[in-house]
Amino acid sequence: MYDLIIVGGGIAGITAAIYAARKEMKFAIISPEFGGEIVNTTDVENWPGIKSISGKELADSYLDHMKSLSVEVIEDKVIDVKHKNYFIITTGNSVYESKTLIWATGSKYRELNIPGEEKLKGRGVTYCSICDGPIFKNRTVAVIGAGNVGLTAAIYMSNIATKVYLIESSEKINGDPILAGRLKFQNNVEIMTGVKLESINGERRVASITLDGGREIQLDGVLINIGYKPVTDLIKNIVQINHYGYVEVDSKNMTTTPGLFAAGDVVFNPYKQLVISASDGAIAALGAYDYLSMQK
């Protein structure tokens, strides 16, 4: 029986592990992979104290920090969670029991849900420009979505592709002006706002997209960056999930289920930021520690 199990290997889970280790809790962290969403980010420039760093490198520094403490790291995928007086966590290989649980599984890419998207996934349609961007060297791509992730993707792609269309469905660019400003210096980027996609076309590979006005653009790749949805399916039977699919927490990051804490992108929060997820992880671990201290 563990005091605490942390599920999720991104910044929220890792920070929770660092804090739990400092409290010398009997705990483990479970995730099929570690580093989280930022490993797919080219440059992080808003982690306080570091002007600019690749997402992968920053993730490695978090991991090194965690591994320098005595943390039981379980590389496995959680497939089921049950709650009695304690939590029963089933993974592909084993079953774990714990008095408290921190759910920090993050979110996954949101889809456009338009014709052609599913069929052409991995054939020109991607949700991760840093993973797949280099395939489009000297080709034409569309980046869908002009939030910070979309803007970063467009900047990145403008240095690889011949031509980049940045397509945003709302009238306004939602991302940070500093990123939008940088994009204006890239003369191979064409920004289209107030434009929706109707379909992605192609037989074996992406050949073109059709916009809602009927205009067709020939291109080789579609990079979709329209946001994320929280990964909360496995806990939906043991905690209330709000209308948007997120978990709501109190000031110590505990959910309405006693002993169940949540941290990072699964938490209902106005902003999705690395430093906010890190903070969540710290609060959740301290919260779990306090919760157990009270029970004794």
Place this chain on the structure above:
Amino acid sequence: MTVISMVNKVYDLLIVGGGIAGITAAIYAARKEMKFAIISPEFGGEIVNTAFVENWPGIKSINGRALAEKYIEHMKSLNVEIIEDAVTDVRYDKHFLVTAYGGVYESKTLIWATGSRYKELGVPGEGELRSRGVTYCSICDGPMFKNKTVVVVGAGNNGLTSAIYMSNIAKKVYLLNRSEKIRGDPILLDSLKSHYNVEIVNNAKVKSINGQKEVHSITLENGQDIEVNGVIINIGYIPITEPIKNIVDFNSYGYVEVDWKSMSKTEGLFAAGDVVFSPYKQLVLSASDGAKAALGAYDYLSAKK
């Protein structure tokens, strides 16, 4: 003193406070290209007085000042208007009017991130012997006690960190804990226990600090006298909120309560870091607060347009 009123310039945002909360707010506001400035008499915040930080994710162990320098450098790389001045008063009249020694600044929104200051014991001798052996900052004053005997009052994380730091400098360190149980992190306590010159005294409350020109002993409430050369007080903090007392309500503990975008009950007034009512006082929480407050202020202004 001449007070210059900068009536022509209205900022979108003023950040008051130069610790991690204020600096992170500045980094985020700069990325949003807001018209803003950050005001503080000094920069780096509370951690510059910490010997080592081991819970800032990604850095196993670092001196507090070195970490603060990284934050400051990051901020300075982003063309931030930095005003080195102390804010004495804030009023609200359509905009926030922020009075510092060097002038009055006007802003549409305000992030209050002034942190907290040391809590005093409030015992006889404490005031008289301040800087004569009584200190609230082991890293600032610790070296004075080389090969001497000191007492660290308080066994939270700050007290434990202080005691570890002092054990390498002083001949003998007493750590006074008010209760049976040590509040600080077990990992720090373990580290402390490996230092043979540290003696932990449980259930110990200070009754007085004694000495003429310098500290020579303390008396505990049970009547016991301990001869020491230095008293390092680490019993917590109180939030610095006097200048905003007329424009926002504090809770009964003196803290500002904020919503999920770090806005207080006063429209346009945000708070971040140790002035905010929060169950934990941690660097990474204050950084998160600063980021939220800047994004919150940006959203607040966007919604008004």
